[in-house]
Amino acid sequence: MKILKRILLLLFIVFVGIQFIPTKMNVSNEVYKADFMNIYSMPKTISEKLVVSCYDCHSNNTKYPWYNKIQPVAWYLEDHIKEGKKELNFNEFGNYSVRRQKSKIKSIIREIEGDKMPLSSYTNMHEDAILNADERKELLGFFEMLKDSV
Numbered sequence: 001m002k003i004l005k006r007i008l009l010l011l012f013i014v015f016v017g018i019q020f021i022p023t024k025m026n027v028s029n030e031v032y033k034a035d036f037m038n039i040y041s042m043p044k045t046i047s048e049k050l051v052v053s054c055y056d057c058h059s060n061n062t063k064y065p066w067y068n069k070i071q072p073v074a075w076y077l078e079d080h081i082k083e084g085k086k087e088l089n090f091n092e093f094g095n096y097s098v099r100r101q102k103s104k105i106k107s108i109i110r111e112i113e114g115d116k117m118p119l120s121s122y123t124n125m126h127e128d129a130i131l132n133a134d135e136r137k138e139l140l141g142f143f144e145m146l147k148d149s150v
């Protein structure tokens, strides 16, 4: 019993301790000229869905949930955002070479078709980010068309 209490106390101390380690937040008020939505035109339904479903991890501006104040959740999110942005940053899309843009559009199609994006660990907490069948069809149609015009 004594040992269990000690372990719990230790865990508690670690949990409290890690709350004081700062995380780097991904927030920005900048307007990006190279943003995907500035360089390509699209219906509002598409741009709004992309912001809600993809921009938290694939842009320089994340709308953080309240639980991001709690470690180790914040680290987990930070990691996803870092990885996601490295692969694809919609704010920087216009700075990509034409070749890279084309390849990213193809992988966006692949990810949506395979139902891999948005990540399910994310949609569990953000129901509004889920793509229903109609939305997927609309997004796929748009990106297929874009793929041939870039």
Ligand code: HEC
Binding pocket: 050, 053, 054, 055, 056, 057, 058, 079, 080, 081, 083, 084, 087, 088, 104, 107, 108, 109, 111, 112, 117, 118, 119, 122
């Ligand atoms: C919760 C964070 C998160 C959200 C939301 C999210 N992604 Fe991602 N995305 C990632 C991460 C992390 C990676 C890199 C690792 C991987 O491929 O799983 C990634 C990778 C990608 C890639 C690159 C795959 C490749 O191999 O080139 C594409 C394309 C992509 N995401 C598209 C999207 C689209 C489109 C949406 C919205 C419909 C979206 N993502 C929503 C986190 C996210």
